[in-house]
Amino acid sequence: MRKLGELLGRRPRLALAIMTAATVALAAGVVRLRFDSSLASLAVRNDPAREFQLEMQRVFGAEEIGVLALVAEDVYRPEVIAAARELTRRIERIPGVSRALSVANAPDLAADIVAPPPLLGRGPIDSAAVARLRARVAANPLYVPNLVGRSGQALAINVFFDGSLGADEEERVDREIARVVAGYQGPGTLYYTGLSHVRVRAVSMMRRDLVRFLPLSVLAMMLVLWVTFRSLRALVLPLATIGAGVLTLLGAMGWMGEPITLPTLVLPSLLLVIGGSYSIHVTAAALGHPERRLADVLDAVGLPVVVSALTTAVGFGSLALHPIPALSRLGLLAVVGIALVAGGALFGLGLAFDVAPKRKRRAATAVEQAAAAGLERMVVRAAAAGVDRRAAVFAATALLACVAAAGVGRIRANTDVLGAFRPGSDIRLAHEVISEKLAGPNPLIVVVVAPEPGYFRSPVALRRVKDLQEFIEELEGVDATISLIDYLEEIDLGLRTSSGDLLLDEQGRPIPPPPPLWETPPGQVPEAVRIVASARGTFASLVDEGMRRLRITARTSVSGSRDVARLVREIRAYAEAMMPRGVEVVPTGNLVVVSSIADRLLGGQIQSLTVAFGVIVVVLALLFLSARVALVAMVPNVLPVLLFFGVMGWAGVDLNIVTSIIGAVALGIAVDDTIHYMARLNRVVKGAAGQREALLETMALVGRPVVATSLTLTAGFLVMVVSGFWIISAFGWLSATTMVAALASNVVLLPALLATVPVISVWDLVSFRLGPRPHRTIALFDGLGRLGVRLVVLLGRIRRVKAGEFVVRAGEPGNEMYLVLGGRADVLAPGNGRLIARLERGDVFGEMAVLRQARRVADVVAREDLELLVIDEAFLRRLRARYPRFAATFFLNIARILSDRLERANAEYP
Numbered sequence: 001m002r003k004l005g006e007l008l009g010r011r012p013r014l015a016l017a018i019m020t021a022a023t024v025a026l027a028a029g030v031v032r033l034r035f036d037s038s039l040a041s042l043a044v045r046n047d048p049a050r051e052f053q054l055e056m057q058r059v060f061g062a063e064e065i066g067v068l069a070l071v072a073e074d075v076y077r078p079e080v081i082a083a084a085r086e087l088t089r090r091i092e093r094i095p096g097v098s099r100a101l102s103v104a105n106a107p108d109l110a111a112d113i114v115a116p117p118p119l120l121g122r123g124p125i126d127s128a129a130v131a132r133l134r135a136r137v138a139a140n141p142l143y144v145p146n147l148v149g150r151s152g153q154a155l156a157i158n159v160f161f162d163g164s165l166g167a168d169e170e171e172r173v174d175r176e177i178a179r180v181v182a183g184y185q186g187p188g189t190l191y192y193t194g195l196s197h198v199r200v201r202a203v204s205m206m207r208r209d210l211v212r213f214l215p216l217s218v219l220a221m222m223l224v225l226w227v228t229f230r231s232l233r234a235l236v237l238p239l240a241t242i243g244a245g246v247l248t249l250l251g252a253m254g255w256m257g258e259p260i261t262l263p264t265l266v267l268p269s270l271l272l273v274i275g276g277s278y279s280i281h282v283t284a285a286a287l288g289h290p291e292r293r294l295a296d297v298l299d300a301v302g303l304p305v306v307v308s309a310l311t312t313a314v315g316f317g318s319l320a321l322h323p324i325p326a327l328s329r330l331g332l333l334a335v336v337g338i339a340l341v342a343g344g345a346l347f348g349l350g351l352a353f354d355v356a357p358k359r360k361r362r363a364a365t366a367v368e369q370a371a372a373a374g375l376e377r378m379v380v381r382a383a384a385a386g387v388d389r390r391a392a393v394f395a396a397t398a399l400l401a402c403v404a405a406a407g408v409g410r411i412r413a414n415t416d417v418l419g420a421f422r423p424g425s426d427i428r429l430a431h432e433v434i435s436e437k438l439a440g441p442n443p444l445i446v447v448v449v450a451p452e453p454g455y456f457r458s459p460v461a462l463r464r465v466k467d468l469q470e471f472i473e474e475l476e477g478v479d480a481t482i483s484l485i486d487y488l489e490e491i492d493l494g495l496r497t498s499s500g501d502l503l504l505d506e507q508g509r510p511i512p513p514p515p516p517l518w519e520t521p522p523g524q525v526p527e528a529v530r531i532v533a534s535a536r537g538t539f540a541s542l543v544d545e546g547m548r549r550l551r552i553t554a555r556t557s558v559s560g561s562r563d564v565a566r567l568v569r570e571i572r573a574y575a576e577a578m579m580p581r582g583v584e585v586v587p588t589g590n591l592v593v594v595s596s597i598a599d600r601l602l603g604g605q606i607q608s609l610t611v612a613f614g615v616i617v618v619v620l621a622l623l624f625l626s627a628r629v630a631l632v633a634m635v636p637n638v639l640p641v642l643l644f645f646g647v648m649g650w651a652g653v654d655l656n657i658v659t660s661i662i663g664a665v666a667l668g669i670a671v672d673d674t675i676h677y678m679a680r681l682n683r684v685v686k687g688a689a690g691q692r693e694a695l696l697e698t699m700a701l702v703g704r705p706v707v708a709t710s711l712t713l714t715a716g717f718l719v720m721v722v723s724g725f726w727i728i729s730a731f732g733w734l735s736a737t738t739m740v741a742a743l744a745s746n747v748v749l750l751p752a753l754l755a756t757v758p759v760i761s762v763w764d765l766v767s768f769r770l771g772p773r774p775h776r777t778i779a780l781f782d783g784l785g786r787l788g789v790r791l792v793v794l795l796g797r798i799r800r801v802k803a804g805e806f807v808v809r810a811g812e813p814g815n816e817m818y819l820v821l822g823g824r825a826d827v828l829a830p831g832n833g834r835l836i837a838r839l840e841r842g843d844v845f846g847e848m849a850v851l852r853q854a855r856r857v858a859d860v861v862a863r864e865d866l867e868l869l870v871i872d873e874a875f876l877r878r879l880r881a882r883y884p885r886f887a888a889t890f891f892l893n894i895a896r897i898l899s900d901r902l903e904r905a906n907a908e909y910p
Helices: 002-010 012-032 048-060 078-092 127-139 167-182 195-229 232-256 263-288 294-321 325-355 366-388 390-408 426-437 459-473 484-498 525-534 561-578 590-624 627-651 659-684 691-722 726-754 762-767 785-795 847-852 873-882 884-908
Strands: 066-071 097-101 154-161 189-194 442-449 478-482 549-556 584-588 797-801 806-808 816-822 825-828 835-839 859-862 866-872
Touching (some): 012 232, 012 325, 048 442, 048 584, 066 078, 078 097, 078 127, 078 167, 154 426, 167 189, 167 195, 195 263, 195 426, 232 325, 263 325, 263 659, 366 390, 366 691, 390 627, 390 726, 442 459, 442 561, 459 484, 459 549, 484 525, 561 584, 561 590, 590 659, 627 726, 659 691, 691 726, 785 873, 847 884, 873 884
Antiparallel strands (some): 066 154, 097 154, 478 549, 797 866, 816 866
């Protein structure tokens, strides 16, 4: 990375200009960005439920309708019926609406099946006309509650759309209908709902949320950057580079035709705050040493930022394996976005500081110094409490984990498109009023598939369908049903009404009227079926041309996948028990497809969390060269995720299409603070007096940036609380809570866990220098190899002694031996100071003390600055536990050194 920094740093203005030009070219695609709230964006790839739905739409036509409800105290008044007729005409004139059906234009099938007159005559609407209308509605039970509420307090205008409407046309049609509703001045109150309307409103709210989120996220970043650095350039340059990265991603999405969906709506704001956390580290490195160039900044923070970006990308990237396309695309786009903002923070921001005029950073004021000192004291005290009261911390952690785990068992997966909107919003209010006054506006489709064509010409088969339909209508949440059976009964009524006159045969005897439809022997079923077959276009939405597939439409008020799944289970159970072999009953439609999506949420959540955990553990194990250390490091990051799920369970928040992404993402983000703490700890511990002191000193050093980045992320998530979508708002506060829990966990629990676990990092391995061929030139390391030597040395503690200082004094008790890594020392006899030996790199002294804690027998004085590896019993135990193979070789080398010393002593004093 340094070489790349040096290359770019040779001509920083040119490099920055090229990056800016590329950003502008890609960001220009923002104008092409579109939004998508359709079912297709959520449907699972190759989902049988979705494929069957599409096939049935090709057979029967579109299933969706819009419902415009006119609610009044009594709808059977002339002015209300007149208003309904005018509204029906206005809706029908809107391009894109195929027809609008209400009592103002519905046919009176019971009056005449062959040439049915309208329920409402064409003349003036007066009290007599309204009375006749009421009577005709009562004679046509098909229209209650589909067109008129049972209480007589609501009229419905059912809006049917052209099947070829695209997203833009659908939005235009919805705007026209909304204009009609908003401009209504007549009696009663108008309400409008339907899946098409919900989709359009969702897209509108996505745009509004995006416009809200981005400025608020920028303000949150500005606040944190200003409080942290109190510098204008530290405010402007990070915002510019991270904002450029986010715009680049949005522009690329526009060029690729990738839309913003409900899950990806949160991505731009997330990338702003995640990139902001990276920029804090780069800004601190650049401003802390103004003389630093790009290569120096990359040396200082490049590797930690890259690793943090990698773990965050792993958290998001695990979603790429999710079976739901919207979540899969979110994972892929997030990985690209994280690469862009991390690259922007490291190279774009680094170059910007390189190019900007060098200025001396102003001194902090007394208030700023006091605030920084107060924050440092607070985090150090919290860490000290964790280290000193480890047992209590571990007990409290276990208790919290148990409570959270109990809450996890209460989580339920539920996808509810309508429930995404806030309670009390106009769209939910309209749905609730229409569901209460009329038939529920959400269609649940049930297709009955027979084993052969012509099956539904049989009165017995049709009777079974009637029984099934009556069962469905009795289910909780179902308000009404409609199918071919209802039209056959209407036809029967029409036939019997048409034959109401007295008819005589050739002998003059009266011809008896035909029996009712379902009497045995069958009444007019064959005649009614013949009429249906002859009017194929009229009944195409109810039965297919071969009379083999028949559609039942249940009007329901339920919209959540859990309630839909209950209805589907009950329908299937009835079909298995009551329908003959070979006849399939298949619930379908948008509600059923969404329900099948929810079924995959829990499995996808488990999969993404498992992948994220596994990959991050591998990354940390490679980074710190120990699977044990990696697992320990994951504990403070897994705990907040567990708490998040526990809060969800206890608070009754459903696992839905948005909240299902928090776990894996939070796991990837939270580990950032852990990496920075552990990396710094490994450097500090070598010069500290003990493990506790090293842990607290490290917290003092990293506490401020850790708190700053955590607050940045928390503020970024809290921005989403203002969303018009309830599920996005829940995502915001749940994620913010998780970030605060992660901060507390890293400040208190992590030091407690690391109190007895030594940490070695890859960058220590790379940067530590033992001189040439230490495994061949130092007897204690003989046979360990290059890697083994570095692991052993980095596992231990380094002591540095100034020239002229005593390392040990004769007569002092000791329990440590020393290996000289650098410098020279003299071994002097006590009392007279006679030179006994000279120590250089690779020499060992004090070995008897580590074996039997003996008193020192000579003085050791540094002739020049010394660097010593301290070897004590704790070190040997750690080495044996962590690297037993290396420990065996190391112990053998100690034995050889002692044997050599004994041999020399015997030779010198025979």
